[in-house]
Amino acid sequence: MKNAVPEFAGPVGISLNHKHMSALKRIHFVGGRCAFGAFAAVSALFGSVFAQLSIEPAEDGESVRLVVSGESGETWNLEYSDDLVEWLNLGEDSAVTLDEEGNGNRVVVWTGETRYFRSSFVETGNGLPAPFSAFSEDLVMYIDGDFMVIETTNVPDHPSPYFPESDERYEAYNGDNTNYRQNPNTIAAQSFVYRIPMNPVEATNKTETMLGSIGIAINGVAFFNQYAGPDQPLTNEIDSFDQYSGHPQNTGVYHYHVEPLYLTGLEGEEGLLGVLLDGFPVYGPMENEEVVTNDDLDEYHGHFHATDEFPDGVYHYHFTDTDPYLNGGEYYGAPGTRTN
Ligand SMILES: [Zn+2]
Ligand SMILES: [Zn+2]
Secondary structure, X not given: OOOOOOOEOOOXXXXXXXXXXXXXXXXXXXXXXEOOOXXXXXXXXXXXXXXXXXXEEOOOOOEEEEEEEEOOOOEEEEEEOHHHOOOEOOOOOOEEEXXXXXXXXXXXXXXXXXXXXXXXXXXXXXXXXXXXXXXXXXXXXXXXXXXXXXXXXXXXXXXXXXXXXXXXXXXXXXXXXXOOOOOOOOOOOOOEEXXXXXXXXXXXXOOEOOOOOOEEEOOOOEEOOOEEEOOEEHHHOHHHOOOOOEEEOOOOOEEEOOOOHHHHHHHOOOOEEEEEOOOOEEEXXXXXXXXXXXXXXXXXXXXXXXXXXXXXXXXXXXXXXXXXXXXXXXXXXXXOEEEO
């Protein structure tokens, strides 16, 4: 019995991977509603690397052609979510090298029992070890010895009243703080390079957090500590937090001192939200359906137990809704570095 050509009613879990200048480049194909003949193509741009993936029915009416287009001579690896492995001919070796026109393709056949739609791909993340698996594919990330290097422009992936009004990412303040008072700064792209320990351990001698970035959120935005300036509490700064609870400082570095509301909206209040410079992960303000308070945490604002990403247990920080919000003033582990 022939299997009917499926309609893609949901996102499809296929990603393109490309090794380029030691950085892992990855594009997830997440085109929804892509009935054949009117397929949707998703493209992405990472530095100089560009590729596009689309899905077409093959001529025989039984197969699917995965078409990759990009720069001539590049090789991309197709990787599939768990619910697609039943597709025939996927195999381990699914590299597609693009011809001089910049085109390549791979033909696959589906089975009747296969569920076609992405269901488990989110957990697969970007292929990097936790906690970095949760980080945006828009960041350039690569492993250098014992460090994960992350390069980011630090520009938030959500709107803000701190973009120029003419910018399409501008969104007037629409939060619920009646005392909102915008600061005079504007978001500006940065050139942050973080080097974060991949295998963090508790430091014997603790290091104080400094002003400026003390870690990085999964969307590439900086985390700042609980101070507005040397020994100045955040009290007056809080009213300038936008509807996503961030704001830029005077050189345009957008940052979160408190729970990043856009990210907890996406990842949930218990979600993994980023990592501090010492390599220990940062989680949201809830756990096991209960609000985490400062009393649940040690002087560094963290504690140890198992999480979804670390079933064997991990030391981790939590955001809380009272000072110091994210970190107690010293890193639990030895911090890596960040330059900008
Ligand atoms: Zn600030
Ligand atoms: Zn916890």
